[in-house]
Amino acid sequence: MDKIVEPQPHTGARAIGRLELFMGFAEMGLCGFGGVATIARHVIVEKRRWLSEHDYAAILGMGQILPGGNIINMTVMLGDRFQGPLGSVVALAGLMIMPIIILLGLTVIYDAFAGLPDVRAATIGAGAAAAGLVIGMGLKMGRALRLSPVHIGFALVTFLAMGVLRLPFIATILVLAPLCIAATWWSVRK
Amino acid sequence: MSGDNLILKLAMSFGALSLVSVGGAPAMMPEIHRLAVEINPWLTNGEFARDFALSQTAPGPNFMMISLVGWRVAGFAGLMAATLAAIIPSSIIAVIVGRLYTRFSKQAWFPIVKAALPPLVLGLIVASGVVTARAAVSGALGFAIVAGSALFVALSRRNPLISIAGGALIGLAAGRLGFL
Secondary structure, eight states: OOOOOOOTTTTOOOOOHHHHHHHHHHHHHOOOOOOOOHHHHHHIIIIISSSHHHHHHHHHHHHHSSOOOOOHHHHHHHHHHHHHHHHHHHHHHHHHHHHHHHHHHHHHHHHTTSSSHHHHHHHHHHHHHHHHHHHHHHHHHHHHHHHHHHHHHHHHHHIIIIIIIIIOOHHHHHHHHHHHHHHHHHHHOO | OOHHHHHHHHHHHHHHHHHHHTTTGGHHHHHIIIIIIIIIIOOOOOHHHHHHHHHHHHHOTTTHHHHHHHHHHHHHHHHHHHHHHHHHHHHHHHHHHHTTHHHHSSHHHHHHHHHHHHHHHHHHHHHHHHHHHHHHHOOHHHHHHHHHHHHHHHHHSOOHHHHHHHHHHHHHHHHHTTTT
16 A cells, blocks of 8 residues: 555644644534535634644545535544544534533423423424425535536435435435436546 | 334334435434334324424534434333434444544545535435425415515525524414414
8 A cells, every 4th residue: 555645734833732622623613504515614724723724625626526414524524534533523512512502402302391372383383494494505515516507407306316316315416416427427537 | 013122123214315315414304204204103294393393403413303202102212213223324334434543534535525415415305304394384374474484584694593483473364363
């Protein structure tokens, strides 16, 4: 195997300790509403200067093409880069522990009042708005991507398979991902 | 089903899901809905929509919907099983790939794979929204809230919590006025 060369952060040789990793990711977890992606860039690149803009984009891009949660993958890779596998655990703990406690607290409080007619009505409205939020995220992403016609076709087929026909996820991805990669490769090599 | 089997089933289901998912947690909702509502009698449509709204209300990764489903199914043990199963296998892959990063990023296939996945992710995310909306909504007012919230998020950069709070207030008012 080749020698593994790990890319260094562009901020000099500053060591990023476990406590700083934990605190930084705790900050991202606690300030991230509707997902952590936006706040993560702010904390990692601008506020704490752990990575350059370029290195952050690269590590997030890698997190996106790997299976699993994108932010989870980025957190694990960054923790490992600075402090090895234990750094991954520390960074994940920072990201997840407080938000999960808050979520459970909200859930317990909600459940205590769930029987009230007002709460039930508000829940229906909030559930509809949360669903709309995901559609809105998709629309925003679609506008930003500027896809080629072939890629728009793949987006539509994926949507139909999962959203309308409700085909099984694993089979759908195992068929569509290689096809889309092949189509992309074919269109690039022309 | 006995408790141990349920924990095992949660772990296997979410572990498998996270190993083949692309696009992160927002894109996983159709499959989480299938697991929790359609295949297993874990949640009703209304409970799924309620829990999704709760998970969006708390700060933190979107991924926490998985933790909450685990909690609903089997309490703390279920939460740990679902969360860790969805994190650990994919994280091991991420660490290995992260260490080989400089080799991968220079391979010719890397930019192709990177360009090929966003269309699938886009399709999955919109499907997630539609599946969640179908679980959440029955009447015309519900569809109006879905549409209003989608437009708010697509067109503004404000905190998405505003849209959930707005939806809750409209629901509350509609309930008081007898529309729900």
